[in-house]
Amino acid sequence: MGASAERWFGVGRSLAADPAKAGAEACREALGGRRAGLLVVFASLTHATREMAEAVHAEAGGDVLMIGCSTSGEFTPDGRGAGVVVNALGGYDVSVRAVPHDSVDLYEAGIRAASCLDDIDAENRVVLLLGDGRSGDQQEMVRGAYTVAGALVPLVGGCAGDNVTQTGTFHFFSDGTEVQLLPNAVLGAALGSPVPFGIGAAHGWRRVGEPMVVSRSENGIIHELDGEPALDVYLRRTGGAPELANDPDAFLQFATVRPLGLARRTGEDIRVIFQADPETRSIFGLADTPEGAMVWFMEADTDGLVDAAPTAASAAIEGVGSEALGLLVFDCCVRSIALGADGTDLAASRLRDAIKPTPYGGFYSNGEIIRKTQAKGMHHLTVVALAFG
Template structure:
């Protein structure tokens, strides 16, 4: 069966109308095997999900999530984006957040691999964007996929409000809208999948050793209370520790870089505990790890979306389209002008190739050179 990839976008005010229109544009009269849906919180409704599914025939596999905005070649902002894929062997799983822990959710989501057949495989993960231990989901999925099958995806968004995220799911028989869920979709086919990852940040200052941490919370850096050294070296006033909102605004564009063989993984710091003098991120920063403060190279940060897509395309022989997962904090760091420029560069780099993406609460790549959860980063998946 011939493989194809289509993208549709609608900003119609009515969520159901937007979903139906975006799906119709993405499918273009073809028979889809998998839908991947991105929707702003205002459009992340059961009516929208049902309309998308019905427009595609009512019996198609579907995964999707709420976002902090989405983008295609036709523009960026709110509304609904539908990515439709046909011709691959596909399978899906959904794990409600109340059903199990994140490690077990990753195992269950990646078990969709059991139901696909093909020379080349990939697992697409859509995670719970409000979890503070997202790495556990990736670790669980890795126990199923192993080193030979890449994991790629992003975590659901909520317009950076921290109010809750939603996932859209169908195994072909009905439609579910689930809060804070973990979804998995396996794709398999005769051609390789390409993965790109870029961020555009660079390390600055002297390295530090994480001398005490637990999961995403860092208690000590170089044997000193982590909050104290963080505020001192980022120029933050001590009063920030007692104002969660002000601390978040200060910290989101002053991340840490975690040393990896392939460079640095970004760790966004989003909260501080003034009593324990600790700082917290959205992914594990293990004891003994070496970290740096990171600075943005503005032009490289702007170009990261296009660069990630280019890297993904370079790994496939005949690309059909690209899915992109772009950190929701990057628009805050870039501002409206920089965000618009990043989207424009992506459009120019990809020419007429279809693509769909969303601003996510964490980006996922698990392959030999990248260990799982990323932040302030762009991840791209090219299909061929």
Template sequence: MDRVVRTDLDGRWFGTGHSTLTDPAAAGDEAAAAAITGADPVAVFVFCSVGHHTAEMLDAVRERVAADTVIAGCTTSGQLGGGTVSGDGVVVAAWGGDGFAVRTRVSRNIAGRLRDSGVEAASCLAAVGHPHRALLMIGDGLAANQHDIVRGAFSVAGAAVPLVGGCAGDGYAYERTYQFHGGRDGVEILSEAVVGVAIGSDAPLGVGIAHGWRKTGSAMIVTSSRDGRVHELDGEPALDVLLRTLGLDESSLDDGDAFRHAAFLHPLGLSRRSGEDIRLIHDWDRSERSLICLADVPQGALAWLMEADPGSLADAAGQSAGQALDMIGGRQALGALVFDCAARRLTLGDDGVDRENDGLLTAMPTVPFAGFYTNGEYARVRGALGMHHFTVVTLALA
């Protein structure tokens, strides 16, 4: 079947566009032309590979928006749009019509003040008074302790407002990521920033969160940790515990890429009432014998090493989309944004990514969707938690 790229329900519309043209300006124009087919877009999201993040690309998008359109986005480690994935290119998602309100706030120079940056980014919620609200955040994917951003946002949003979004990537280089914020009169290309987008709607908004991982082995207590650095598990050096559990010896640390791949396949799962939050083991300190994650691993937490087969990992995408659709109470979905972990893309490989996209298409056969592969996912339906890795997050709009 031909992929749906636009819906129109009672004057509300949602469209997506995906371009892999090598010229950034041409790619931006092609993706925007496909996505922005309705009058007066309220919000336009632009997700692109590093190299396509040029002023010329964003100028091409700006030429197609209205005077009060919000433009937000970032660089990625892969784009999702139209049921396909690209490593290099541009994806645009846009919506408009009656009953929507979108307001933004950008927090700059966030290093060393992550909690305050979350407060600043979330402050845009005050300008949205619709019956259904969500806070979407786009952060710098290289910021340490990203959970502090969530804590700051939570202090503003409270426990009831859903939280979604993702952290920018740079094609797995882990050098510098970029965030976009602006409108028709100009779009800033930023680093070390968090963009908060308050979404208000007269119709329901749905959030889905799924990862496909399952526990393996015995539960462990995080006996010593600070932020995302785990020093001890069950009173032993955390790196030693991981090596033993994976059946590896000290020499395996000599090949950093190979060991990192093994660690990717066995992230930490933290016990939560709704399941497990996944913490990607991103690095390690050989002298300290510690493990380094990109989000908090609280001391005293109950944790397991996790495992997954390619099927269960890929199927999580469809599960996430299904949860988001369930939350809108049986209404026809207008469109969806998808935030998928970049480490999942590496782990799944091409065949797994195809299966993952098939799951999204099966769950949302008549719903246009677009998104990107992130360096971390923001997602919370209720409660104070909301930082994830190795997870697929879906926002559905009715």
């Protein structure tokens, strides 16, 4: 898709109960009568259907590049909810790739998704990745993508959500005419522009108390901390009731907002704990926590959490260097649990006020991606923003 002289960004949202209707409405609003070069679609699990994806694509004229994924809720300046959000972009050089689930390993999937960059020759480039936080270690996917993008091209994006049901995610894709609904896939879109893309990230968590050593772990399961059964240490240090160990739902609610942080050169790498085994006294993390690593408990500071989205978005806009046309925002779904409904609303209104009147579309994600200087790639409990100039 060649770049035209004028670049634009439009966003539309619909909460209509019928997925296809919601898709068409959201797309119509995003386009505002213009012809898009790329559609970026975020849809709640209830709306993540082939009919929805086809309706969005048809509404845009039936011959347009499209990427998108299921979410744990979406948001725009009009508010947050469970429906469909369509972001439409025009005037950028764009190329897209889709890698179906289990077709290759995640490292190779990252290479293939990012290889859309080969098609783009522009002064400023970025790779937008939509991964799947449910299938394995997405850091491997980001590593693969980085071998293609390298130091010069930032990687940004998020992992698809499933309304925190732990069931499975879907991706929507079109490289022109055909529309695909792909479970647990990895998608990439490379964009080129004469002006820089801006990126930003923030989280609002901090370490608390004394560090512990992961004395036994494998594949994301932590068996021992400081030589003691990990579950016992975890509940004691967080003040959790012993009964939590036997109630998976209550433990999930409790533990997701009490993550561990791994020691890193600049700050911590956050690991979300989501499950406990009362028999083996182990705890389970969303990503690998290597044996021998030193970890801290991480604590949420409410103000920091609320301000993470406006902080990330403002940093992204600053990176554009001129007026931003719009933003994509990837906001970890666990942050909403930590903030509660009121806090999430407050965070949403602070984001809107901070970057008014710039339009944006975002979703609550299962992992956030930002690979640039000082950032490793795959993140959790974080907000990542990409601004278009």
